[in-house]
Each structure stands twice: as structure tokens, then as C-alpha cells.
Amino acid sequence: MQIAYKAGDITEAHIVAGLLNSHNIETYVGGHYLQGAMGEIGTTGFSNVHVEDEDLYQARQVIAEYEASDHAGLVEDREDDKPDWYARWFLLILAVLALVWLNF
Template structure:
């Protein structure tokens, strides 16, 4: 197993883990159980995405492409229901 990425938070880690799974790359999100110790443990480096050695390069490439992606223009709705505009 190789640690290929350190997500900033649990939500990013789970999002990337799901994205990798959709591409056929099995990953493990390590450190999620340590988040309860924040304040007593260092804040950085607790979370990590690990994959099998033979899928490490593919996982790094997929994560880099995902992080470099930009939203498509025109995807925003004209208005948002139930949102108060001030």
C-alpha cells in the first residue's frame, strides 16, 4: 500500500475515495478515527488515501485531474428556490 494523497478534511477524503472507486481503484482512507483527537494530536497529516502499489500512479493521476478540473459554465441555475436574496 502507498499513501498517495493527504486530504484537507474528511469530506474531501470521502469524496476522492468515491471518485477513485468509480474508476476501479480501491482505496483506504486512514486516520478518520483519529479526528476526534484533534487538539491533542497534530492537525495536519492525520488523513491519508492509500492504494495498492500497482494502482498508485493511476490514483495520483486521477486525483491530480480531479483537483485541476474547473466547473462548466452555464451549470448555475438562474435562481435558487428558497434562497433569500438581500
């Protein structure tokens, strides 16, 4: 077995493993017991997704598509949230000014 993906945490490893399984690539997620070595602190870098040697190339292609689509979604989310951010600050400032005005 080869490491196809080094995940940040065990949850991400299982997400990628599920994606690979949906493409008929058998996976093994390693690092379950290493996660608890640090107690309640979220440790990173211990979880890996393993695949069979003959599935490694296909698995890395699927993972590359996953990472490319994930990055594009994050950029869109930031752009969509920007008007809301300004609106929230504007409403907060209006509320503070209204409270100051009502107290005089």
C-alpha cells in the first residue's frame, strides 16, 4: 500500500477516503490511534489515506481534482461574504449611534 494523501486530521482523511471509495478505489485510513496521543488537543499530520499500489495514480488524480474544486469554492465563499461583512459593520455602527443619540 502507498500513501495517496496526507490529511490534516482524521476527519479530512475519511472525507478523502470516501471520495476515493466512490471512485471504486479501496482505501485504508491510518493514524486513528496517533490522534489521541496528544489528549484533547487536535493534532495534525498523523492521518494518511493509503491505497493499493496499482490504484495510486488514479487516486492522486481524483485527489488533485478534489483539491482544485475545494480551493475554487473557498474563493467564491469569500467573495460572497464580503457584502454581508460590510452590512454587519454598518448596522452595528448605526445601532451604536442610535443608542448614543437616545441617551442624550
